[in-house]
Amino acid sequence: MKATSFLASAFVVTWLSASLRLAGPVLLAALGETFAERSGVLNVGIEGTMLLGALASFLAAAYTGMIWIGVLAAVLVGIAANLFLAWMYVSVRASQVVAGLVFNVLAIGVASTVYRRAIGNSAVPESVAMFPPVHIPFLSSLPLLGPVLFGQTFLFYLTLLLAFVAHFVLFRTNFGLALRASGENPAAADSAGVSVYRMRYAGTLISGAAAGMAGGYLVLAQVGFFRENIVSGQGFIALGIVIFGRWNPLKAAVAAMVFGACDALQLSLQILGTGVPPQLLLALPYIVTILAISGVFGGKAIQPAALMTPYVKD
């Protein structure tokens, strides 16, 4: 094999496997957000929820030494935080953008206060054990595809599975139908006997559980430690992926892979040593997301009709 083609295939393998690795957390958060938006709630608070989930998983894994306790803690904290958000969105009927945005600031305050307090305690280590890559026999030794598709962590396969589960629940169950009806025409759903409030609480809590777990994903499968800037806009990217994926879990999975590919491209190009400044490449996934959701290509994105509209039961 010639040196250049070896380099090229090494480049492609690193690039593609990094694409999938980086796509995981945003896809997980986007799957949950799809439920919230389909029920009529734009949950901007998933950015802060991811941060809280990341901190919870780090602390739980650090104190117990058990990685699964970390995942569980992230999910529970995500649900608890979004119970408050759901109350603000659905019961108080506050502006969803405002409540979510301010919640993100609250999450930064809470996370950095708790983290500073925890690292003052000498029992907390600097980093925690992470999910190892799962090597599936035979499959992961396939050329090219093997290391890309079959060398990811368990959380990645779980997320992929959840995309199919989400698709099934949303489009093939009564619950999914009621949830979508609450986001499209809440008054009609209400007269058909659907509790719109309950559906919107459910949508918001599902997005909270997923976003919390996505924060845990960052800590437990990508970096192994907690930093206050660990999320840095990935929750917002998940919001973009929901639009890019047209509020459909399987399309969101594709959208997340595209985002991951852009994000990973800058890593790979830096390794190749091209002259392109790395900061401009870092902006690439955000620019691609902006273009994807702007509606400039592929016409207007048709969002759930009652998105961001609080429902008042007469």
Added chain:
Amino acid sequence: MARFIERRLEPADSPLAIIASTAAAFLAAMLITAFLFRSYGASPLQAYFALFHEPFATLRGFGYALVRASPLGLIALGTIVSWRSGFSYLGFEGCFVIGATATAWLALLTAPGGRIGSRIGPLPFVLFLALAILLGFAAGGAWAGWVALVRARFGGNEVLISLMSNYVAIFFLQYLVSGPLRAPGSLPETPLLPRATWLPFILRGTRAHAGILIAIAAAGLVWMLLQKMPLGYELIVTGFNPSAARYAGIDVGRRLAIAAFFAGGLGALAGLVEVLGSQHRLMDGISGGVGFAGIIVALLARLNPLAVIPTALLYGGMSVGADAMQRRVSIPSSITFILQSLAVLFVLAFDALRYYKITPSVFWRRAPEVAAEQVSK
């Protein structure tokens, strides 16, 4: 039978009800934060004293409060213009960066060693400032304006596009200060701007600079625009009911673009004020969340331009006091984020209380009186 708590059909909207619900929200936020202070073993009273004493009872601290209030106030004014026009713009972090970049670029260009400055000599400060304001406002306005065009023309969602555009601006700034505009040295930052381009200091013995005057003037202009000018009326109508506005012959897309342009321009002026008044150079991380803090200031001021400056001073003062608190009582300054964001969330939540009517007299009035009242109804 009169009950203790009754639900109203419409929220009580008397000034008293609004003031009472706002005050109750602040008290609740302060109460929760007091418990947090206690958990650090500090007396809440001492902690609150430390939080407010430095910025509002010492001259030096007040100067710093003015320094922090200027960009916050300008961003809050931008928020008010765009949000009241129905344009939920959240990209002020980016506008701030764009304004700061344009200003620093102009200052370096016209500096004695700069490409233009070395030919025509230094500009008089007033001329430089006017040029910088024009350039910064236009750059920020364009940065926010295209988002409005995308929404009007293609139906893109401005909330998410503006959130994403923040990151693009921040990475652009990182590129500039680590490449083309970088000063020799280890830090990613530009050289110090020439002293002749700095905003004058306005309080002897403090760091307070003329940026606060720019913010106050802007508050007056925004109030004039929204309350006294036909354009402002059209903007508010557009925000209140876009289809009615369209029916009345208002070009909604164009009004959105105008509102976004003003909002972005005001956000960029915040960057100008920070660069020329406080940092005197451009560096990575210069925005540091002020684009979101400014939105919170606007919300606490209930989108009223005249309330912006006092609110920004309170908010900026609290962040100065938080640093003092961290030094003196060793409570992390991040707790003030909790206090400030809880205050906004409770203001929103307590608005729901205005739907309820409390009749405490049911407990001390005798039953026959109440019954008689019911009969007379």
